[in-house]
Amino acid sequence: MQRDFEGRIRAAAVRVGLLVVLCATVGCTESADLIVVNANVYTVDEHIPQANAFAVTDGKFVAVGDSLDIVSRFAAPTVLDAAGRTVVPGLIDSHGHLVNHGFIKMNVDLRGTTSITEVVSRLRERESTLPEGEWLRGRGWDQNDWAEKRFPTRGDIDPMFPDRPVWLERVDGHASLLNSAALTEMGIDLDGRTPDPVGGRIVRDAAGVATGLLIDSASDQVTEVAPEPSAEMITQAIERAMADAAALGLTGVHEPGLQLDTLDIYRRLVDEEKVTLRLYGMTEDLKSLFQQVCSDGPVEAYGDVLTVRAVKLYADGALGSRGASLLEDYSDDAGNRGLMRKSAEELKDAVMRTVECGLQPAVHAIGDDAVRIVLDIYEELGRSRDLSVIRPRIEHAQIVSPTDIPRFQALGVIAAMQPTHATSDMYWAEERLGADRLAGAYAWKTLIDSGTHVPFGSDFPVESVDPMKGFYAAITRQDADGYPDGGWLPQERVSRVAALRGFTIEAAYAGFMENEVGSITEGKFADFVILDRDIMTIPAAAILDARVTATFLGGRQVYGE
Template sequence: MIRIAKTGLVIGFLGLFSRPLSAQEADRVFLGKIYTENTQQPWAEALAISEDTIMAVGLARDIRPLIGAQTNVIELSEEQLLLPGFIDSHTHLVDGGTRLFSVQLREVKTPEAFIETLGAYAQTLKPGEWITGGNWDHQNWKGDMPTRHWIDSVTPDNPVAITRMDGHTILANSLAMKLAGINEGQQDIAGGEILRKDGQLLGLFKDNAKQLITDKIPPMSMEQKEKALMAAMDYMAENGVTSIVSLTGTGFGSYYDVYEKARKENKLITRIYAAKDIENWEELGEEVKRDGKGDLWLRRGALKGFMDGSLGAHTAAFKEPFSDTPTDSGFLVVDEETMYERMKGADSLGLHLIVHAIGDRSVSTFLDMVAQLEKENGPRDRRIRMEHAQHVSTEDFKRFKALGVIASMQPYHAIDDGRWAEEVIGSERAKNAFAMKSMFDNEAKVIFGSDWHVAPASPILGIYAAVTRRTIDNERPDGWVPEQKVTVPQAIRAYTIDAAYGIFEENSRGSLEVGKLADFVVLDQNILTIKPNDLPDVEVLSTYVGGREVYHKP
């Protein structure tokens, strides 16, 4: 247990103290194993907090003078570890919050259970209410994707628009299609795909085609968005996450309005860096010019773009065809000229580019665009991010460092997609799939995130995935493509100080140093010394944001 007292016996360890102490009294002092993520002082045994800021880090005996009559002294047990708060570099925060209340299909293992679960959920709703969320995964039953014919009979009175777990495919029932005005004569959409069989619509809409359905879903009220945001922040705190990047996507909103309202009302317990869709770059430029980029709780200035779709939807853009569909190699969801013009315009306003690229063709094309952008707009500190960077040609790894492109990767996807990815891309291309070690070996800046709601927002599970690569079906106990395993320190860095760099905040968070924000987490075990396979058993005991405890394990 964490022991709390007004004063405490301070024991001595080897260590360094970060600066001379003042006579100021600390609000809180933490004693125990402290991993700082500061290369000049990686370990400490005491951390002192004043209001929302770290005032001292170092030896317990040196920090003792800061303990006063009103200081809360918190002693960690021998097994516990305190480290910087995790930064989730890729989330869909409010959408994830809504899914905490929607139909749960992620773990459904059979078509029969899929239909039964959806039907039971529909019975809890009023006629006319939309059924969204879902996060279904047809790989669970290793068969075909569900179709409208599966679900029409159990959802006769409720329009359905439920997403595949990766967010790139929607399943709609016949009622939803009717409300959207979609019939058998519906034309295909550029950058998307409408699935048919024998000329009949299946109710499956991929990438840009999803908008035919999602545009008809009634927007959430402010009350609904607030409920989702509060639930999402609580979920993040339970997982030790103190800062997140909130990204848009096909069908996901930017939600800056609810973030701003929560900030004004002092309701935020998670620090948020919010992005808009890249096609709205001029609008964001005006907002930043008029209102600035925000503060340490809520910031804007980033734009999210898409090069392609996903591997699971067969919409990621590859140089060669998929192994299981030899006539198909995926596609770019936006033509190259349009994407580059958006990037160039946004960059000219000093905005931050965050672009999704999964297939090796989209990865190479995006890197080419970045090279052209720097040549035309000139050098500056851009910190352009490639989201996912899942399937990379060998010759492209070195280009990330050369171009200063950050590889924003989601380790959990590797142990999820790894169950079936080789069936889609073959064993040779799989060698460079989710190639986190190759990124590190080529000195790319690597940051980690979850892609929640697509995957669990647990940095502990993300670290486990990165260092073991054991697929979630437990069929690859030594790891899928084990050559791409990374170390625990590398993974922690990608979730902390380097993740802070990825949002221009390395001077305010990401490591435990004097003057930085008091954002940190206490774990029940030392993740640097336990066996990697035991990482999923690690629990978050407390999460602090700005020196305030926002989660305490019951």
């Protein structure tokens, strides 16, 4: 069927060219701004699953169908011949951190390091460019990728950096390593006498001495002491991140943890017509931006590209740093069940305040205990509110008790998941959880099959921003080398159609935008991506080599020649 479809595209190409000339000569009945013809279009619209042409006017699709029909009906100043290449709706990452992605490239990028020695080497290279006294910052280390899989300590970095404060965030952002100079600036006693904050942990060694490792809310407190980035630096980080996103086919990102000053920068960039994607923002907990949005009302489609109507709340930490809250002990750390960032009562109050302000709650919950607590809160909320209007979200939902999986669909809770988390964690997840708990681990197919809305994303820069890697992980459950054979927990692999929906229409639904974006449908914004190969039919391994040749936002080209 696909071979026949491609054959029709090639056979029509000459006729389309003649019609374009004819239309320009004698005139067509309707005008458009852009026509795309001779394309292999996957629309993600169940009424017209595939097409080979469409027309765009005023930034929106006005017709989708056959090339011959489109060019005989419309005249446009720009006619793009896709030459049989694949076109998909603009891809949407339902959980990505643009600002953090930009900053990880501006500080020391520690992703891919294989040892603490390599970490130190990268730090020393960067330090040579810094003025005296400036903090040395990095992010991206993961001890699970090192031959010696222990957590690093300040003793690993103090000898090289005895005076300059050093702050190194783990890849997941839920743990930080600080040297002695940075701990001292924070007011943390090196001898370990400083008490743990609520929802966090100051890690100590067997002698009770602070190791320099801070978990969850203890790590968050570093921002109260470390110098804040300037507006110019934040702007640079956003622009770098948007450029990367456009080059990879992302026309939408749901950004958790938005701050008040960052929103002001986004507004300015919108006014300057420099924003190249649609941003769905979630405020950082109940902080200053939440207070403003609660008072003034949500930001709704500012400049058609900027929306803030959700709140990112935290239930627990991350699995990699053993901060995810579990119903039973970690299999590799007896006596530790992780931690809750807020008590169940505090979290319920935060969710209620969010809903009272007319905003969507999006709660980070990774462990099965945290997920259950959030589901309980949403269930209680549903007794007095229509959850279908609120569309409550759980971000990550990585470890779910099998008995809780049906509750997502029953309550109308969205499970915003990241396929590459599974393929990054699969090497050590069983050590953390034991074999039995894997039954509900990264179970996106089971959730989808139950009728749950499951938008896909990446959590970049925790994982790669490239949605092709997420698409590949969703359908194979394998790493780039094809490991393991058949995929990890292969029963949770999804079809290519489901994977594409996860990065398009399901992500749009999670942001209340399914009527505006997420498919190539008449009346929707003309957000689309042209690829150099057909990701719906090529061998799975070849998906990782797929490249974006052009990205369009509202009919405007934001990437490509």
